Amino acid sequence: MPKINAAESQTLEFKRQWTDRALEDLAAFANTDGGTLLLGVRDDGEIVGARADDQELQRIANRIAAHLGITPSIRVIEMQGFPVVEIRVDPAQGLVPYRGRYLRRVGTTNRDFSPDELAQHVLMRSGRSWDSLPSEWTVEDVDLEALRRFARLAQARLPHFDPSNPEQSLRNLNLLEGEQLKNAGVLLFGKQPQRLFPQAQVRIGIFRGTEILDSHDFTGTLWDQLDGAMARFRQVLKVRFDIQVEEPSLEGLQRKEIWEYPLEALREAVVNALIHRDYTYPADIQIRLEGDRLEVWSPGELPPPLTPEALYGPHSSVLRNPLIAQAFYFAGVIERWGTGTTRIIRLCHEQGLPKPDFANWQGGVRVTFLQDPYTPERMRKMGLSERQTRIITILRSVQSASLGELHRFFRDISTKTLQRDLQALVEKGLVKASGEKKGRRYALAR
Secondary structure, eight states: OOBOSOOOBTTEEEESSOOTTHHHHHHHHHTTTOEEEEETBOTTSBBOOOOOOHHHHHHHHHHHHHHHOOOOEEEEEEETTEEEEEEEEOOOSSOOEETTEEEEEETTEEEEOOHHHHHHHHHHHHTOOGGGSBOSOOGGGBOHHHHHHHHHHTTTTOTTOOTTSHHHHHHHTTOEETTEEBHHHHHHHBSSGGGTOTTOOEEEEEEETTEEEEEEEEOSSHHHHHHHHHHHHHHHSOEEEEEEESSSSGGGEEEEEEESSOHHHHHHHHHHHHHHSOTTSSOOEEEEEOSSEEEEEEESOOOTTOOGGGGGSOOOOOOSSHHHHHHHHHTTSOOSSSOHHHHHHHHHHHTTOOOOEEEEETTEEEEEEEOOTTOHHHHHHTTOOHHHHHHHHHHHTSSOEEHHHHHTTOTTSOHHHHHHHHHHHHHTTSEEEESOTTTOEEEEOO
16 A cells, blocks of 8 residues: 655644544644644555545534634645545644643644643743733832842943832833733842742752752842852852963962853853743752752753754844843843853853753753863873873864874874773773774864
């Protein structure tokens, strides 16, 4: 029997014939990205044909209208000599229920929305963001010192901002709806916003394996949370000093702080988490410090069309909380055009650290900073010889090198000995080799 040149997917479903089970697929399509249902095609793609007379098509249309309240496109197409009924559904403006359930399409399956996903979906389809919704609070709940502080930060971009008139200032920032503070206004300028949104906080923990050695929570406005997190980094991260002599005097000594991770990169990651997190998700921003890494996790996966891979280069700025992002922009904390992640990568590179890892993980976005794997202390712990350590040092200064190029630095040993050292480093995962024997080149693994 002939087969269709396609497979079931997020937007395509096959059915041998019409049954009311097909209504689940159509509802899930309507609640996600739209999709096409083909009647007359088996699950394995074999084309068997379906009943396609006018009476049957009208019956199917009536069932869909009665149970789902939508009017899809229904037509008959010919596939390799067989009649196939094509039912095409566009994404719905609202939510389409089926027998009291709200379904969404995930891959080739239909799944129920969780309550949090349902709330977020309704917001997205309504064209409003969570931070633009009115809260229970009014101008009376505003922390005036937070507003004055914002005015100082925003002086360059909002030179006429007047914190002495809180109501007008908040209206100018689009943070009032009638007399009610919008959710963004509560988080940015409210008196202890956690009274209304207890999940809106940052937690920093120090771990050794699964053991929690220390944990601190940072609350208050979003500005307070950012300051608290940065102060905590300065307390718990290691720092060394690079002394440079510009002239032979005490005044000519320049001392530069070099932290385990670039503080500005960490600041960017925390700011991104505060601005882009999903505040409907019942979890706080969690920062985890372990022996060789620091992870920043914020609730809510990347909104489409963004992917973790896209964050490594220039990408569009997709705002989950546009009013919060606007306030951080006015305060000079961020730029408008999605440059935060590329700046994080650049800062890590400048300090000789591996690229940070961006990932959708456990319902949120995780940024993982890795320490330098090639410090003398770490290399000693790995059992590297002095010569192997020197090979690593040389490879750090070049993109790659051949055996012959490396041998110039080791005139006192044979190429065979050097080759054995390189092979040992490859087996330890510290060095990678590429190319055929004569043209083989060596580079750091990361």
